[in-house]
Amino acid sequence: MKNNLNSPLPISVTCPACGMLCDDLSLNDITPVSIKNGCGKSIAFFEQSFKSSNESACTPSVSGKPTDLNTAIKAAAEILAKSQAPLFAGLGTEVQGMRAIMRLAAKSNATLDHMHSESTVRNTLTMQNGGWLTTTLSEIKNRADVILAIGTDIGSSHPRFFEKLVWDSTSLFSKPSPEVIYLGVSEEKAKSGTSPNGKPASVIGNDPSKVPEIINALNALLINKKINAETIGGISSATLQALVEKLKTAKYAVVVWSASSFKFSHAELTIQSIVQLINQLNETTRAAGLPLNSGDGDSSVNNTSAWLSGYPTRNRFVNGKPEYDNYHFSTQKQLQNSDALLWISTFNPLSPPQTTLPSIVIGHPDTKLDSTPDVFIPVGIPGVDHAGTMFRMDSSITLPLKKLRNNELPNLSEVINRIEAELA
């Protein structure tokens, strides 16, 4: 597939590679990929997108045999028509793609689950249990004076977080650069938080599995409870007391966590404790949380699903009516209960989970298929092959994605709409 660019280089682009959704990138070249303001993730994303795939990768197939788009769409529709309860999983897409998926799901009584919802659901459960108090990226850039990152170094998943929001000294309220404190992050990873002039971030405890007890201790100390133990989760109570004092005297502390970095069960309880800490701080000063997202359009998919069905994902349609169950409607469980799988991953060439179900894969042209699906339809990459709209991780901000190159690949929404039309 040749890269036939839509406009002359350099092109300003919005990068969908992580939840920061940076829109200050400039694509200077594609052979090799060179990007102004690019980060490791964005360069990898655009390299992946622009690497010249062979023609066959852009050809749909039925049972592994190359075919034309029409035939593939008819074959996909046939699978869905026969299915009583298909599972739509992966869902790596943006708003317009998700709109189309929702209509098809309503028509085919499908269950919907995003590939990263194992993590997202922990945040959703927390929000549904007691709510939370959160902030957005520009508030952090202009106001934060302390950043407490719990269980995540931030930089590995959101590479430009520190460059754009922490070390850039331009702020509306002439404040010093915020102090960065890691809690439950290994020393190696904590290097993400070392400032350009070499100032390392503070690290409290390097064992992520100790985060739950440490947060509970912080909550106790914050409401002036005495702790008799000398250490909690390997941290001296004096260190924790000092951290509490720092948070209390901060004018705008920001607590960052990543649900996907919590590898222990019932992590939502720990996130609730984090939210409790933030709420308590707000009794006397200002503080706010920032849950990091996992990617592949998770914020876009959950927001779109919520306004179209009333629920974020893990939801399903029964006779066109939406239902919600963030436990039973997981991909893992539904692979046992469903009778067909539609796997969607348009940003990244991710393969579907192993299954014996009749399966349709719609996604990135370079999707690595471990086994041959019944139908494979390669589609364009949002923000590269077609325009789109995407939610940033903090959900309040949506940005347009640009079409950068011209090629034969159809959009996901076009393919989904045509499958839906076949079902009519």
Added chain:
Amino acid sequence: MITLLKNGKIYDPAHNKDGVVEDIYIYQGRIVPKPLDQAKVTQTYDLTGKVVMAGAIDMHSHIGGGKVNIARMMLPEYQQKQMQEIKNLSEPEAHICTPYCSHHATPTATDTGFRYIEMGYTAAFEPAISPINARQAHLEMGDTPMIDKGGYAMLGNDDYFLRMLAAKKDQKAINDYVAWILHATQAIGIKVVNPGGISAFKFNQRRLNLDENHQHYQVSPREVLQSLSRAVHELGIAKPLHVHCNNLGAAGNFETTLNTMGASNGLPMHLTHIQFHSYGTEGDKKFSSAAAQIAEALNKNKNITADVGQILFNQTVTASGDSMMQHLNAKHANPKKSVIMDIECDAGCGVLPFKYRDQNYVNALQWAIGLEIFLSVEDPWRIFLTTDHPNGAPFTSYPHLIRLLMDKTFRNEAFAKLNLDAQSMSNLTSLNREYSLYEIAIMTRAGASKLIGLNDRGHLGVGANADITVYTDQENREAMFAKPDYVFKNGELVVKNGTIVKVVWGATHTAKPAFDIGVEKDLKDYFDRYQTIGLDNFKISDAEIFDDGRGSVVVNKN
């Protein structure tokens, strides 16, 4: 291809028509004069005895944008309860939504359009679009079928404006910025929520009174209000500044509300959900009705308009840009949960579920205060029927609310069931007024259209867009307004006997006053230095609203 609506009783206050029997002709989506050649009439609806009004317009309803979507995500139990109730209805078509239904507090975008059109509403306006969140608001409204929509962009807590005000920039610069925001966000009006207070909350101020300074910018809410209302007035857009006053929900806040009217300096100003801002501090419980003082001031100050924000009893969710007051009110949330956000040096939000109970003193009095205001404000052109959906009640309660206004016996029977202490603190039963159909048509059609500045909606004159609702005149006004016989959208029959017969897509209404594009020079610098997205991506193009051909943009000229 002309459609004739024959012999209807026309209630069209824009043309002083109060139940006159006339014919209406529709051609290509618009109301046209009687054709010379009757043979061109291809379809006739005999509306003898029926009540005919323009499609209703909800001038304040949270139908799009982040807040209600947060509520949907936070409150899956509402939707589940709604589905259960729908399943339990043996005859869904006989169901009339009352305040005792819990459903529709957070309808989906699709259901929002469907429920509105089923009641004969053909337009609704989202009153709280934070500019940075405008794209999401338009995405959701873009997925809302059947009705026209539009929104008011929130200013007055954004750091860009507060910096201008603190730097004493001249009014022209502020006007240019306000106009630029209208264009960039595809809005039709400007709103201010808790002037200065949402920003002050980010600096840890917990309350902000009208003449109290924002601690960082050293400007007061009064200055914010005066600067913005002057900008809106001088730009010449129809919609007056939409004001959610300081001190939302606080006992004694009526004084802030009266002072806010005073701060208008005679310029047009709209005070929204005024019921939530009409509380005194009298009585044992230090919470009383100040509806009489508020209504008296509204009657006197002809430059002020207001919508009520009536509460009705049951579970709902309050979704507000007022993060300062919602954080304070979070302890009253029921069930006990709340989402509070600081947003992009632009705005904030607070979403908390709320259960209004008729045996709760405060809630019962809130109900009475809303109705006292409705009945005591003399000019129906300056008071509007809202529940501040979903904050006071879901918009599906409108037929019930209309009956409360039109039927004194029904109203007094409802009042008699309330908390007794609340009854003793309200003069509601002494108010004998019953709204007429003509007055309802003013509040929900002609007045709303005039207020917002819609060129061809809200009336039935020649040239108007043929958005028309036809009702059977029934004594039970709730039943009448819940289920129109016919609703026409752009001249097409879309609802018959309360049931949707065709899905259509409405337009997005905007106002785009002229301004000096030079304003973008400083804005670009501001975005580059302080914001985390670029200026160009902040602006929403017409093409984004056209989307896949369903949407359209109407620029209303004033």
